Amino acid sequence: MQGALFDLPETPPEHAVIARFQLGGDGLGESDQWSRVFEAERSMDAAVAAAGVGEVDGNEFGGGEVVIFAYGPDADALYRVMEPGLRALPFRPAHVVLRYGEPADDVVSERVEL
Secondary structure, three states, X not given: OOOHHHOOOOOOOOEEEEEEEEOOOOOOOOHHHHXXXXXXXXXXXXXXXXXXXXXXXXXXXXXXXXXXXXXXXXXXXXXXXXXXXXXXXOOOOXXXXXXXXXXXXXXXXXXXXX
């Protein structure tokens, strides 16, 4: 019983789906681009939550692009749920990085062109 209080289950490594879309110009994009991203993000967040595969964690605008971040225990499952929403965004070029584990130099990742 001595170690029973400290035998916590190991948390699985967090995987990520990181999507990058090129916007017009070098800045933050335009308001109609922002609203399309926010709408797609809300839709993907609802689908991800309903599927129980993780969470859409937000976005970052700047440098002529937008990056959408999502995290969960299985990058492939997370991407399958998000893929229709990601492909529906019209901004190109665009790609997604599936990261299989915590950020580190030796973590496996895969790039998918949209």
